[in-house]
Amino acid sequence: MSVFALAVFVVAYALIASERVNKTLVALTGAALVVALPIINSQDVFYSHETGIDWDVIFLLLGMMIIVGVLRQTGVFEYVSIWAAKRARGSPLRIMILLVLVTAIASALLDNVTTVLLIAPVTLLVCDRLAINAAPYLIAEALASNLGGTATLVGDPPNIVIASRGGLSFNDFLIHLAPIVVIVVAVFTLMLPRLFPGAFAADPDRVADVMSLEEKEAIRDHGLLIKCGVVLAAVFAAFIANEPLHMRPSMVALVGAGILVVVSRLQQSDYLSSVEWDTLLFFAGLFIMVGALVKTGVVKQLAELAVTATGGSTLSATMVILAASLVISGVVNNVPYAATMTPIVAELTPALVDRGNPDVLWWALALGTDFGGNLTAIGASANVVILGIANRADNSISFWEFTRKGIVVTTMSLALAALYLWVRYFVLG
Template sequence: MSVVAIVVFVVAYALIASDRVNKTLVALTGAAIVVALPVINSDDVFYSHETGIDWDVLFLLLGMMIIVSVLRQTGVFEYVAIWSAKRARGSPLRVMILLVLVTAIASALLDNVTTVLLIAPVTLLVCDRLAINAAPFLMAEAFASNIGGTATLIGDPPNIIIASKAGLTFNDFLIHLAPIVIIVLVVLIALLPRLFRGSFAVDPERVADVMSLEEKEAIRDRRLLVACGVVLLAVFAAFVGHSALHMAPSIVAMLGAGILIVVSRLEHADYLSSVEWETLLFFAGLFIMVGALVKTGVVKRLAHLAITATGGNTLLATMVILAASLVISGVVNNVPYAATMAPVVADLVPALGDHVNPGALWWALALGTDFGGNLTAVGASANVVVLGIAARADNPISFGEFTRKGAIVTVMSAGLSAAYLWLRYFVFG
């Protein structure tokens, strides 16, 4: 049965990476095959912590998507983007820097796909007023979303998967990953003038148009904005203190979503408008296929091979995981890669338990998987969303163009991440 599980997963992985077939259809078809044969049964799928669907992941995503749907009705995201553009006084470079900062911060607090969906339309508006090509701005925001989302448990889908397998908390991600994220973001901002050289020329008359935008008019419902702010503060406070509260982040997110649904009195079409049902189904199918690999022992054998290859050396294992994650997640997609590698690292960590900082392996996996998403246009879901928006706005971004810029950002992120992991966990302990 292990051969069947491997073949189904590899074929599904290839189809997902090709981006020619709907990824949700592929994931659900693969899940149906391993259940029907049967490589895995219903108890394994619905009730097993090791091989089943991770309901905590799905409900955390669902809760946050509903919260964002309600928040979107207030117009606050448009307000922030217009405010940033005006504070930049219409300078394209300063506009890009501010939008990159807004995107990175929002991606850490929400999730990177939702953030680019909300920021990109306003970016197009500002670039249209300035009569400049929006493609460089959208690419910079995609890079920033993947970098900023690395800092928190909820910022990037791979982090949710990794946290679930490793038993990591919201605070763990902030403490261990936020410092390197800040460093990488600062270096990205310093690289922007060279990375997008020739993209910042603007007509002074167009600058006046941008300055005429009134950000206050973007706020459509002030009462709801206040309510959202209070609920979001409570939700993030509960995320930070969920260990003491003995309440899983998924429950916190769903409670916050429920409160906002009641308070906002929105129609169901409005509070479900940002819920990506296809994404949730994709995750479910993916968990089932990975569960089949776990049940048939494929994952344990991979972990054993990894232990053998690294000779039990934790530093070598950490760097191998970082490098492999950066490349593989960038070439394919970081979500299925994280779902596949998390069980491998879960088996690898106990085997290195007597060595220095085996927990560094989890941070290597998170950094490699999240930062590796910048390597190509299909490396992260946010990239795919950005390319679609750019194409519809007649500012197309080619796969090659994105990859050329993304490779520079990824190499920079890789070097800084390797130095950070080595210094923090092996030099200073």
């Protein structure tokens, strides 16, 4: 069974990477194969936290997509796009830097998927105003969202999984991971001109037109904007305080979406216009295929192979976990990988010979898993969402176009993370 599950995933992955077949069709076909054999059953698919569809991700996406659909009717995205372009004086490079920094910071406070859902429409409008290709800007934002989301417990879904198993708090993540995230985001920002050459040329006439626009005139419905602002503030506050409220982010997003649908009194076609149904179905199929790998033990075997060479050394274990997590999570999606790897780290920690820094393994896992999401176009949820939005807006981003940039950023992140872990936990102690 494990051979068949692995074969289905490898073939599906190859077809997705080739882009010759619709990725949603590939994911659903692969899911149908592993269910029909059957490698996994309906219980595994719909109810298991380890092998099933991650409904929290699906419904978080759905809720935020509906909220974005309502927000779109107010004209606020046009307002922000004009404001950003004018503050950057029409410079495409400055605009990218501004959007990257906003995305990274917002991803740390909220979560990376929500952030890209809110930032992407603004980006598309800015690029449309300046008549420049939006694809490089969307790729940069997806990469920045995965980097920024690493800094906090709520910023990236794998961190929630790791915190639960490792007994780690919000402040633990902030103290141990925020410093390296700041460094990596700063280096990433400096890399932008070389990472996206040729993406910063704009027509001077277009720039002049944008600078002459009055952003306040873009708001079409002030009353609805106020309602959206109140609901969004409540949603964001609930995201941050999800533990005391005992409400998962997905439930918060759905409740917020429901309230906005009621108070906005919009037509169904208006608030559903931003829902990426293809993206949601792709995620469902991907989760099922990866669930088959988890159930048959393929992912666990890969994870165990990654830690067999530690020899009882904390430093060796730290670097192996960091590197292996970065590579594997980038291929199989970082959420299910984190769920599979956490029990292995929990077992490995007390078995180490030199246990001076036991928690360092958790930080290595978090950095490798979160940064590894940038490795490929399906490594993290935010990447898939960005690609779906780009394709619908006729700014298609290919699997390899994203992955080529992702490999460069991931390599840089790995080098800095390894140096950071070594200096902070083994040199300075």
